[in-house]
Amino acid sequence: MRRPDPRSLLIIGVAVLPVVLAIARALVNHRAPLGDDGLISLRADDVLTRNHPWFGTWTSASLSTGVDFNNPSPLHFDLLAIFVKPFGVTAGAILGAGAVNIAAIVVTIRQGFHFGGRRGEGLMAVAAAGLSWTLGSEMLVDVWQPHNLVLPFLAFVAATIAVASGRWRSLAWAVGLGSVVMGAHLSFTYVVLVLIVAAIAGAWWLDRGIATGPEGWRRGVVVAVVVGLLAWLQPLLEQLFGAGTGNLSRVLQARSATDAPLGFGLGARLVAQVVAMPPWWLRPSFTDSIAFSPYGDDGHLHPGGVVGLVPSLLLLGLLLAAMATLAVIAGRRGERAVFAMVTVSGVGVVAALFTATVMPAGVIGLAPHQLRWLWPLGVVMMLSVVNAVDRLFLVRRWNTSIRSNLAAAVVVVLVIVNIPAHLSDLGPSAARASNAAVRSLMTQLDSVRLPGPTYFDGSTLYFAEPYSGPVLAALTSTGQPIRAGDDAFARQLGEHRRRRNDERYALQVRFGADGAVLAAGERLLASTVGPDGNEVSVVLIELALSDA
Secondary structure: OOOOOHHHHHHHHHHHHHHHHHHHHHHHOOOOOOOHHHHHHHHHHOOOOOOOOOOOOEOOOHHHHOOOOEOOOOHHHHHHHHHHHHHOOOHHHHHHHHHHHHHHHHHHHHHHHHHHHHHHHHHHHHHHHHHHHHHOOHHHHOOOHHHHOHHHHHHHHHHHHHHHOOOOOHHHHHHHHHHHHHHHOHHHHHHHHHHHHHHHHHHHHHHOOOOOOOOOHHHHHHHHHHHHHHHOHHHHHHHHHOOOOOHHHHHHHHHOOOOOEOOHHHHHHHHHHHHOOOOOOOHHHHHHOOOOEOEOOOOOEOOOOOOOHHHHHHHHHHHHHHHHHHHHHHHHOOOHHHHHHHHHHHHHHHHHHHHHHHOEOEOOEEOHHHHOOHHHHHHHHHHHHHHHHHHHHOOOOOOHHHHHHHHHHHHHHHHHHOOOOOOOOOHHHHHHHHHHHHHHHHHHHOOOOOOOOEEEOHHHOOOOOOOHHHHHHHHHHOOOOEEOOOHHHHHHHOHHHOOOOOOOEEEEEEEOHHHHOOOOOEEEEEEEEOOOOOEEEEEEEEOOOOOO
């Protein structure tokens, strides 16, 4: 295998610089794992212990389907565990999230070289640097899957383009990366599966009648199958030998539920808003293009600021027609890399339309994190069109080095504008004002030793509060015998932390001055003042024998 030369290493080093700076900034500022980040860090810390996670995080889609199920694979936990285990649930989460993104950028750029040489390398470097800028500094170190999977999904798309161009060895990368993203968040499932099929079909189309030999498709397919089996081994073992109904069965059961899908009209509008309407995939769109939308009085979704149905269909139709035309011309001229890039990105838009059409909205409405695969697809689609027009129609006398230097200059500009801190009020990071309070609670709990098995009582919590996840992470990281208060939460904390009704103690996170007023049998473990001036208390409750 050809190793990267100094020029490739330089462009990779420049592209990953914003992630390195984001890691340093988060460590210096003592960024805490807020809300769900705490639960993800907790489960990463559980890897290879008695509480080893065999599947991903519990999904809020359980609330609407009536079936408690989890995202299917723990690979995201496994990757984060490499850093969470030695560095703890706070620093380790930052390092782990950053490392996942650095690795994704490296793979993206290398796969670009494999399908398009210097041109492909430059295009994918622009895509990676551009998407890093869109995410902004804080999102680059956030372990929450909708944020931490965006760049790995871009790497997956780059690998599928490489496969479609005829590089069968990249199929293993596509299968591995696809398994990580769809295993950690089910919203990626249809797009991943469709793109893998499209990549294989594209490679077969280009290679039809050519004997590829031992280095061709046979070896690539065999290695990809092995990678796929290893990637899905843990969920399969849990399905076959775990307690109760296996999670994969639960996923299939939930998929057959009667939740109303978004529908083609709304789905087309949402896809067009990111891939066909300004500001496209650029930074403002990540927070503004698709906003959280609760159900209206009529029981339907009416997301504000989203392009109408007629212009959506017109724009998407024109875009897909143009990409199909470019693919045909590229195929006839033998431009494999152009054909592969346009075909994969075009099929990606179609897969996005299908996914957005059949995707059910949650019980609280439309949440933008359900659609984060649109942004990597949007940037690759735009670059594929630019590349195809340049390669097929513009003056070919232009020196290749000019284009390469132009791509490198764009990467440098994107990296420079991404150096200042950019904070987005999205996901757990929306509660960043609580960072100091969360750190205080975690520090206080570090020395706490629970007197016996204790179940977590979540009855005092409010939606999306940032405290309970890190509180539980702080306690489990020191081996405290915490158990889940209900069956649904047991699927978040692990089967061995399921409540057994022999607990003599309960734990609550309380809010307000009254929460620190202790009754008989209660003990204050930690307290702090939140950004709203209200007290936040962690209280241990000794249960009466009749309550245990």
